[in-house]
Amino acid sequence: MRREKLAKLKAAGKNPFAVVKYDQTHHSLEIKENFERFEGSEVSVAGRIMSFRDIGKAAFIDLQDRDGRIQVYTNADHLGAERYAEVKTWDIGDIIGVRGKVFKTRRGEISVEASSMTLLTKALEPLPEKYHGLKDTEQRYRRRYLDLVMNREVMDTFRKRTKIISSIREYLDTRGFIEVETPILSTIASGAAARPFVTKSNALNLQLYLRIATELYLKRCIVGGMERVYDMGKNFRNEGIDIRHNPEFTMIELYQAYADYNDMMELCENLISYAAVKATGSTKVNYQGTEIDFKAPWRRLTMIDAVKTYGGPDFTLVADDAEAQRLAKELGLEAELKKKLKDCTKGDILNAAFEKFAEEHLIQPTFILDYPTEISPLTKEKPDDPTMTERFEAFVYGREIANAYSELNDPIVQLERFQQQAKERELGDDEAYALDEDFVASLEVGMPPTGGMGIGIDRIVMFLTNAYSIRDVILFPTMKPNE
RNA sequence: GGGCCGCUAGCUCAGUAGGUAGAGCAACGCCCUUUUAAGGCGUGGGUCACUGGUUCGAACCCAGUGCGGCUCACCA
Numbered sequence: 001m002r003r004e005k006l007a008k009l010k011a012a013g014k015n016p017f018a019v020v021k022y023d024q025t026h027h028s029l030e031i032k033e034n035f036e037r038f039e040g041s042e043v044s045v046a047g048r049i050m051s052f053r054d055i056g057k058a059a060f061i062d063l064q065d066r067d068g069r070i071q072v073y074t075n076a077d078h079l080g081a082e083r084y085a086e087v088k089t090w091d092i093g094d095i096i097g098v099r100g101k102v103f104k105t106r107r108g109e110i111s112v113e114a115s116s117m118t119l120l121t122k123a124l125e126p127l128p129e130k131y132h133g134l135k136d137t138e139q140r141y142r143r144r145y146l147d148l149v150m151n152r153e154v155m156d157t158f159r160k161r162t163k164i165i166s167s168i169r170e171y172l173d174t175r176g177f178i179e180v181e182t183p184i185l186s187t188i189a190s191g192a193a194a195r196p197f198v199t200k201s202n203a204l205n206l207q208l209y210l211r212i213a214t215e216l217y218l219k220r221c222i223v224g225g226m227e228r229v230y231d232m233g234k235n236f237r238n239e240g241i242d243i244r245h246n247p248e249f250t251m252i253e254l255y256q257a258y259a260d261y262n263d264m265m266e267l268c269e270n271l272i273s274y275a276a277v278k279a280t281g282s283t284k285v286n287y288q289g290t291e292i293d294f295k296a297p298w299r300r301l302t303m304i305d306a307v308k309t310y311g312g313p314d315f316t317l318v319a320d321d322a323e324a325q326r327l328a329k330e331l332g333l334e335a336e337l338k339k340k341l342k343d344c345t346k347g348d349i350l351n352a353a354f355e356k357f358a359e360e361h362l363i364q365p366t367f368i369l370d371y372p373t374e375i376s377p378l379t380k381e382k383p384d385d386p387t388m389t390e391r392f393e394a395f396v397y398g399r400e401i402a403n404a405y406s407e408l409n410d411p412i413v414q415l416e417r418f419q420q421q422a423k424e425r426e427l428g429d430d431e432a433y434a435l436d437e438d439f440v441a442s443l444e445v446g447m448p449p450t451g452g453m454g455i456g457i458d459r460i461v462m463f464l465t466n467a468y469s470i471r472d473v474i475l476f477p478t479m480k481p482n483e
Numbered sequence: 484g485g486g487c488c489g490c491u492a493g494c495u496c497a498g499u500a501g502g503u504a505g506a507g508c509a510a511c512g513c514c515c516u517u518u519u520a521a522g523g524c525g526u527g528g529g530u531c532a533c534u535g536g537u538u539c540g541a542a543c544c545c546a547g548u549g550c551g552g553c554u555c556a557c558c559a
Contacts, residue, residue: 001510055522056515075516092509105517129494129508131520136494138551150494194559212559239558240484249559338557400559431558456559469552482550 002091002124009122016119022046022097029067031102032110038102045070045112046097046120048149051130054088060111063098064149071111072098078115092130093123141477154472157465160279161473164461165232167278168252171271177228177254182217184210184234190434191215191378194237197247210236214253215378215452216439219407222255222450223442230254232457243469244399247478250457255407259451261390264404265367268394268453269296272365272401272460279464287397287463290363294463298365298394303354306368312357315350324349331356343427347372347387362395377417377433379405396463404453411443 009015025044047065058075076084078100090096100114128134133150140147140154147154169179187206189196191213199208214231221229232252239245256263273283273294283295304315313331318324324346328334336352337344344352350372362368371391373381379389390406408414417433418440424432461473471477 051519051521053518053521054515055518058516058518060518060521062519071519073517077516105519107517107519109517109519111517126493126509131508132495134494136490136551138490139494141551192559235559237559240556242558243553245559251559335556403559454559459559480550 002122005089006122006124016122019120022118022120027067028065028070031070035110040101042099042101043112044097044099047095049090049092049094049096052092059088071109072114073105073111074114074117078113079117087117090119091123093127094119095121141471141479142482144475157467157473158475160465161461163279164275164464165457167275168271171274172230172254177230178226180221180229180231182214182231186211188434188436190436193431193433194239195431197236197238212237216436218253218255219447220439220442222257223445223447227257241478246470246474251454252457253452253454255450255452257448257450260406261392261404261451264451264453265392268402268404269298275460276464285464287466288468290397292364292396292463294365298367300367300369302370303350303368306358307350307353310358310361312353318346321345328352338429339427345374347374351375359395360398363397365394365396367392367394376405377421378408380408399459401459402453402455404451407450407452409443409447409449411440414443415440
């Protein structure tokens with residue numbers, strides 16, 4: 001049907017797809033918000049027909065543009081009978097341009113009284129139902145363009161996402177950080193514990209991996225003397241998909257020379273509360289019915305204290321690995337461990353106890369500090385306790401949103417840590433950190449004492465937009481093909 | 484990977500003693516010059532996800548497959 005209409009238009013020399021531009025002078029929202037100023041003046045608006053109420057010799061059209069909707073009033077007197085008859089053949093979904101005077105109808109609806117109307121694009125496919133919109137989750141993700149057209153709150157979420165990201169850049173750029181681009185393709189995927197995606201270069205006849213983190217390259221930039229750097233972009237991890245995980249996701253990593261993890265904590269809480277205010281107007285947000293306040297300073301708690309606070313054992317009293325293993329058995333922690341119990345150290349078991357007892361209780365923003373050395377291969381040890389490192393993770397609503405360290409810069413110790421990771425891999429951990437020899441070589445050139453941090457951008461966006469699933473903050477989430 | 488749930492018109496959804504399918508919106512035709520989920524009268528529209536089985540007969544019962552959602556496990 002719509003194709004027939006299109007064919008007729010083309011035959012009459014009025015092919016809408018031949019239109020190359022339209023002079024859009026205003027958007028819907030600015031007209032509606034400043035009606036007193038606009039009343040009686042001429043505007044040109046453009047957008048998609050969302051509703052068409054034909055009442056005979058007049059019609060009302062809801063026009064949707066970037067910012068919202070505005071009503072268009074048109075009739076045979078203003079437009080001429082012939083032109084008006086043509087307008088009545090247009091369909092919901094078509095994209096049009098309208099020029100006319102701003103006025104208010106009897107019912108008080110701010111509208112544009114059309115003096116000219118132009119068909120700019122013909123929609124050959126009808127839109128989903130006007131009242132219920134597009135609800136089917138699968139279609140919403142597969143055909144996000146329809147979701148954006150039909151569901152205003154989806155548009156709002158993605159505009160807010162952009163605002164969050166630009167505010168983060170703004171915050172860092174004004175504090176002397178420079179944004180750099182590190183490789184997505186490389187021969188070694190390291191810097192995090194995850195399985196990578198594998199691909200192949202035809203030109204180099206070489207197996208390459210998609211990055212799982214930007215850490216080791218950003219530290220090379222610190223070695224080179226850049227002092228404050230960040231890379232915000234996609235990382236790729238070949239792992240499970242659920243409401244908090246998408247195979248490609250956005251992460252920012254930043255590094256600051258001459259700083260430590262305490263500086264990173266301050267940067268983290270200030271940066272995120274800044275982004276919250278920029279995007280939502282407040283540090284307080286409602287997430288799935290729970291009020292969360294990102295206002296700095298955030299609560300600080302060591303991992304050992306967190307376990308104790310939430311009903312777990314006191315690890316300061318655990319003498320060695322053997323005692324920790326007995327404790328793990330007693331507490332039923334085997335399920336949380338990824339190795340056989342006999343291979344687990346005190347640190348592995350502390351981490352498992354933290355996940356079991358404490359993690360889910362960390363609703364308001366909380367820094368958990370001082371992680372066991374064996375699970376933190378890129379982190380400096382604490383000066384007074386070599387079994388622990390200067391590392392923290394930030395938790396909100398029981399979820400990790402950031403991970404930061406005082407960066408390990410001793411090339412000899414770093415090499416030993418990588419060798420330990422190789423052993424972990426042999427013990428069955430296929431996500432152990434891969435050795436990057438050139439990175440170790442860069443540390444031999446000398447990296448100043450440095451603080452570094454990674455923040456999961458999608459998760460921040462989820463909290464600030466009240467999104468239940470990560471797929472609701474990624475425009476085109478990873479899906480299996482449909483056919 | 485395990486468990487549970489979903490898939491019916493373009494969209495939102497109904498549809499069990501198993502008897503070859505319905506509503507609203509959208510579309511099409513007619514009426515209506517201030518409507519706004521406009522209204523009124525009329526018309527057309529379906530491989531009931533797919534494959535197989537049971538049955539005289541399957542949207543419906545059974546088995547398998549696909550895609551999706553939730554959840555547990557695993558991770559980040």
